[in-house]
Amino acid sequence: MNGNTGKKTLPEVAIELQGVVKTFGRQRVLDGIDLKVMAGQTTVIVGASGQGKSVILKHMLGLVRPDEGRVLVFGQDLSTISRKELNEIRMNFGVLFQNAALFDSMTVFDNVALPLRERTRKSDAEIRSLVDEKLKLMDLFGSESKYPAQLSGGMRKRVGLARALVLDPKVVFFDEPTTGLDAHKSNEIYRLFYQTQQQLGYTAVIVSHDVPKIFKLSDHVALLAQGQIQGCMPPEQFQLSDNPLIREYVETTMGPIYSSEKEEPGLHETV
Amino acid sequence: MRNALEKIGDQVLYLLEMAGRMGLFLLTCLKCVLLPPYKMRPVLSQIQFIGARSIFVILFTGAFTGMVLGLQGYYTLRKFGSEGLLGSAVALSLIRELGPVLTALMVIGRAGSAITAEIGIMRNSEQIDALECMAIDPCTYLMKPKFVAAILSIPLLTAIFDVVGIWGGWLVGVQLLGVNDGAYFQGMYASVIWKDIEMGLVKSLVFALLVVWIASARGYFLHLEREGGFGAEGVSRTTTRAVVMASVTVLVWDYLISAIML
Ligand SMILES: Nc1ncnc2c1ncn2[C@@H]1O[C@H](COP(=O)(O)OP(=O)(O)OP(=O)(O)O)[C@@H](O)[C@H]1O
Ligand SMILES: [Mg+2]
Numbered sequence: 001m002n003g004n005t006g007k008k009t010l011p012e013v014a015i016e017l018q019g020v021v022k023t024f025g026r027q028r029v030l031d032g033i034d035l036k037v038m039a040g041q042t043t044v045i046v047g048a049s050g051q052g053k054s055v056i057l058k059h060m061l062g063l064v065r066p067d068e069g070r071v072l073v074f075g076q077d078l079s080t081i082s083r084k085e086l087n088e089i090r091m092n093f094g095v096l097f098q099n100a101a102l103f104d105s106m107t108v109f110d111n112v113a114l115p116l117r118e119r120t121r122k123s124d125a126e127i128r129s130l131v132d133e134k135l136k137l138m139d140l141f142g143s144e145s146k147y148p149a150q151l152s153g154g155m156r157k158r159v160g161l162a163r164a165l166v167l168d169p170k171v172v173f174f175d176e177p178t179t180g181l182d183a184h185k186s187n188e189i190y191r192l193f194y195q196t197q198q199q200l201g202y203t204a205v206i207v208s209h210d211v212p213k214i215f216k217l218s219d220h221v222a223l224l225a226q227g228q229i230q231g232c233m234p235p236e237q238f239q240l241s242d243n244p245l246i247r248e249y250v251e252t253t254m255g256p257i258y259s260s261e262k263e264e265p266g267l268h269e270t271v
Numbered sequence: 272m273r274n275a276l277e278k279i280g281d282q283v284l285y286l287l288e289m290a291g292r293m294g295l296f297l298l299t300c301l302k303c304v305l306l307p308p309y310k311m312r313p314v315l316s317q318i319q320f321i322g323a324r325s326i327f328v329i330l331f332t333g334a335f336t337g338m339v340l341g342l343q344g345y346y347t348l349r350k351f352g353s354e355g356l357l358g359s360a361v362a363l364s365l366i367r368e369l370g371p372v373l374t375a376l377m378v379i380g381r382a383g384s385a386i387t388a389e390i391g392i393m394r395n396s397e398q399i400d401a402l403e404c405m406a407i408d409p410c411t412y413l414m415k416p417k418f419v420a421a422i423l424s425i426p427l428l429t430a431i432f433d434v435v436g437i438w439g440g441w442l443v444g445v446q447l448l449g450v451n452d453g454a455y456f457q458g459m460y461a462s463v464i465w466k467d468i469e470m471g472l473v474k475s476l477v478f479a480l481l482v483v484w485i486a487s488a489r490g491y492f493l494h495l496e497r498e499g500g501f502g503a504e505g506v507s508r509t510t511t512r513a514v515v516m517a518s519v520t521v522l523v524w525d526y527l528i529s530a531i532m533l
Contacts, residue, residue, distance in 0.1 A: 061403075087406045101400065115407070119405070
């Protein structure tokens, strides 16, 4: 706990992207990304669909190599370190993929138990109690013998979360953790994130479309647009920023849902 | 003209790259096989899949191969009045050639294609990425049990194939066509020497390695396929290619090993 408060007063950089450029074929997805993720804090990346948020996460995880620029995790350049060193860094990671990426020929229980079985020397009984605890947290009790194909989309997400959190990681990466969940469940999940973050003081990188709810959870919000990070700042500042792209984003996501008839004539005619 | 050259160059580069990748993949997997951890359970379940579940096919093909060898061998040998050599002819062709080759081809069809599809689907649905992010090495976790199981079970399957085939030849040659029972086995004992068995063993070990290597590497590098390894069609296309590639490679190596060891 003390370490946690210490970190809050003296934030260090956990992950840093420097001028990261990535092209797929002719499409330049990332066009010079500069982003710092502070240790012990929650950084949320927002942006329209298809802008490259998931690609940024994959760079941080070392799954994708940048064409230009560097990715530093705990000060180490991912493209220069050995596989072994990369694995040592990844020991601290808990990852939720956008599609959950569950092992589809294993049951829910085995999915969550896998990191414990492969990475620790815990006994079967210990593993069982740890997995049960995480499944209960995710409200998945009773589904442990189902296969991923037998779950709903939201359940799959929650299994992915349970699996990501089961080893109490130091850095978590969540790609749209609450997409597909009802408001009640996503609130529960946010509360859980908040509590575990308070307890463990982990560093979190969250990609989300759940604006503005996700702001309550975040220490920093970064907007990805046009292949670049348009500013990474605390949420209060973010909502008041005068960067035109951020303004536009804030207005479209947090503004009134229906425009008045005056602004967009014809909008209500067909309804 | 320029365009055609460019395309050829492109293709050659791609092939070289793929070959290099697959070579490195093989080295990494072999390293994983030798280094700890040694876990029994996953290896056993793979032996069950690659080995035990292939036994029926092997018994069946082995028996019929031996029977047809008995039949063909009998009519050929009779022309020279030397039906007595049937036992040694059947045994030698099985132990040195047909046993290892046909076993490998059967395993490619049964287990090799399944391995490519399984790993390929895991690659496609980001399950391999997920493993890597958990700091679980896919080579150790996924490939190692398959490699160990194949190296252990394919030579055993080959041995089963040989034995069943010899009895199949006996059935046709001795029971149906009336070759002398004693001559069949006596000729066999006299002509099969350790070197023949050694050649069969070397072949089956090499084939085992080739089969798992090609099957799992094609699945593992599915996302790098030239024509795109996307979706169900990508998996099926790659699986077909892996089967063809493994079969051809086995036959080529069969010739090479024969040429070297004879
Ligand atoms: N492996 C790949 N090959 C080719 N293009 C890719 C690849 N991965 C991503 N892209 C492209 O990069 C762009 C960004 O993709 P990404 O998945 O990062 O979007 P995103 O911001 O996460 O969107 P969403 O909010 O919908 O998840 C897309 O246009 C996508 O087509
Ligand atoms: Mg995404």
